Every structure is written in C-alpha cells, then in structure tokens.
Amino acid sequence: MDFTGKVAVVTGGGNGIGRATALGFARGGARVVVVDRDETGGAETVATIQAAGGEAIFTAANVTSSADVAAYVRLAVETYGRIDCFHNNAGIEGRIAPTADYAEDDFDAVMAVNAKGVFLGMRHVLPVMITQGGGAVVNTASVAGLAPSAGMVAYVASKHAVLGMTKVAAAEVGRNNIRVNAVCPGPIATRMTRDIARQVSPNNPDAVEARYSSSIPLGRYGTAEEVANVVLFLCSDLASNVTGTQYVVDGGRLSGAAGVTSNGMR
Numbered sequence: 484m485d486f487t488g489k490v491a492v493v494t495g496g497g498n499g500i501g502r503a504t505a506l507g508f509a510r511g512g513a514r515v516v517v518v519d520r521d522e523t524g525g526a527e528t529v530a531t532i533q534a535a536g537g538e539a540i541f542t543a544a545n546v547t548s549s550a551d552v553a554a555y556v557r558l559a560v561e562t563y564g565r566i567d568c569f570h571n572n573a574g575i576e577g578r579i580a581p582t583a584d585y586a587e588d589d590f591d592a593v594m595a596v597n598a599k600g601v602f603l604g605m606r607h608v609l610p611v612m613i614t615q616g617g618g619a620v621v622n623t624a625s626v627a628g629l630a631p632s633a634g635m636v637a638y639v640a641s642k643h644a645v646l647g648m649t650k651v652a653a654a655e656v657g658r659n660n661i662r663v664n665a666v667c668p669g670p671i672a673t674r675m676t677r678d679i680a681r682q683v684s685p686n687n688p689d690a691v692e693a694r695y696s697s698s699i700p701l702g703r704y705g706t707a708e709e710v711a712n713v714v715l716f717l718c719s720d721l722a723s724n725v726t727g728t729q730y731v732v733d734g735g736r737l738s739g740a741a742g743v744t745s746n747g748m749r
C-alpha cells in the first residue's frame with residue numbers, strides 16, 4: 484500500500500500493534516508521528532523506521548490529557564504540515580476482576596485511556612482533517628467492543644464506547660471526505676495479552692494462552708502485523724468507500740466457528 488507523501492499519526496506507537504502500524508506506514512512511504520507515554524518504546528519505533536530509511540518523529544504524550552493531545556497534533560502539523568492517517572490506538576487492559584469487585588479507580592483509569600483518549604484524539608485531529616479536506620481515522624476497538632469478556636467490565640465498556648464514537652464521527656465527517664473506521668482485534672501476541680494471562684493465572688499464564696488458542700479456528704493468537712495490515716488497508720485509498728464500520732481480526736474466534744468444528748469432524 485502506497486502512502487507516499489502522506490503523514491500518519493499513531494498513538495500507542497511505542498509497542499505492539501501501534502508499533503507495527505507505524506512501521507507499516509513508514510514502509511509505505513508515509514512520514515510518521517509516533518505518540519506514546521513510553522519514551523523508550525517510542526524512541527525504538529522511530530529508530531527502527533529511520534534505520535530502514537524512513538522518516539518519523541516521536542513525541543511523548545498521555546492520551547488522557549487534552550493538553551498533551553493538542554500538543555502532539557500541533558507537532559504533527561508544524562513538522563509535516565498535515566495529518567492524512569490517524570491510528571487512534573493507545574489502550575490499556577486494566578485490572579481483571581469480577582464486576583462485583585471492580586474498583587472504581589480501576590474503572591476510571593481504563594475509561595480514561597481507552598474511551599476518553601480516543602475521543603480526545605478525534606476531537607483534535609478531525610479539525611485538521613476538515614481544514615485540509617480529507618483524511619482517514621482508524622480507532623482500535625477490540626472484539627471486546629462486540630462481545631463480553633468476564634472480568635473485564637471496564638475494558639469491555641470502553642471498547643463498546645470506541646465503536647459508538649467511531650460511528651458518530653463517521654456520520655459527522657463523511658461529507659468532509661474523512662473516513663472513520665475501527666479495527667477489532669481478537670487475542671494478539673503483545674504485552675497486553677501476556678499481562679491478562681498473568682492476571683488470570685499468575686502461576687501458569689501459558690495454560691491460559693493454550694486454552695484460549697484452542698477456541699480460535701486458526702488455532703493461534705494473531706500478530707501485531709496482522710492487525711496493522713488491516714489498519715493500513717482502512718487508511719489506504721483501497722478502502723475509499725469504507726466508513727463507519729469495524730473490521731474483526733481475530734482468527735475467526737468471534738464467529739463461533741471453533742464450536743462448530745470441534746465436534747470431531749475437523
């Protein structure tokens with residue numbers, strides 16, 4: 484996919500899915516603004532892009548702070564003049580606990596990053612895209628935006644919120660030549676899923692991952708690159724008539740297909 488001459492901003496670009504998207508944009512010829520609160524990870528992403536001959540800058544920001552969000556948007560425009568593609572991706576899993584036990588502070592912390600952070604990103608990037616006459620946004624939701632996951636009330640609420648905001652924004656800015664979509668990853672092999680497995684079973688996280696993998700038709704966790712590929716597609720001109728929707732990248736798990744094939748016929 485060709486992003487020559489385009490400018491891409493990726494939040495949570497210091498690790499995992501965001502890093503894979505940042506590297507993909509750069510490979511396609513985009514100039515990339517990597518945003519993360521993790522300065523080490525963000526600097527590593529930029530160094531990897533530059534080592535391959537690409538162009539990128541890193542800026543440290545907490546996506547829950549509107550001042551930080553305004554600052555990374557300003558930096559992108561001052562440095563590269565525009566924002567064509569925005570992967571609004573930073574997120575946290577939060578604590579795993581039943582709703583009856585879930586601490587209010589933990590709920591607020593997850594909603595602040597995953598829901599408010601995504602809102603603030605669009606709140607500050609969309610005016611730039613409106614002024615320049617176009618753009619593409621991909622918000623990272625999750626299969627947790629479409630189905631429940633026990634022990635993750637805040638995460639599930641936040642990802643349902645991301646899908647709602649995606650549809651609202653898409654309706655509002657379609658006439659401005661801006662597309663807004665969401666990607667819904669299933670289990671992807673990153674720090675996040677490792678942490679969830681450790682919280683569920685501190686002594687045997689591998690068993691959690693093995694159990695989960697067995698419920699996935701493709702039989703494995705996805706990779707960050709496999710999610711990035713869909714994000715890049717949604718940001719590209721190949722998706723020029725796609726807006727207000729979500730793409731699931733989960734190895735088939737949400738389809739329920741594992742239940743159909745596990746009857747011994749496989």
Ligand SMILES: NC(=O)c1ccc[n+]([C@@H]2O[C@H](COP(=O)([O-])OP(=O)(O)OC[C@H]3O[C@@H](n4cnc5c(N)ncnc54)[C@H](O)[C@@H]3O)[C@@H](O)[C@H]2O)c1
Pocket residue numbers: 494495496497498499500501518519520521524544545546547572573574575576596600623624625626667668669670671672673674675676
């Ligand atoms: N890994 C999965 O299985 C999976 C599945 C579905 C959805 N997702 C979503 O994908 C996105 C990326 O997750 P990942 O798996 O790459 O995890 P990750 O932990 O590897 O990466 C998340 C990145 O976001 C950054 N971040 C977190 N809070 C931030 C904040 N307040 N301000 C700025 N940066 C912040 C982190 O520093 C990190 O670099 C998240 O929104 C996550 O909810 C992941």
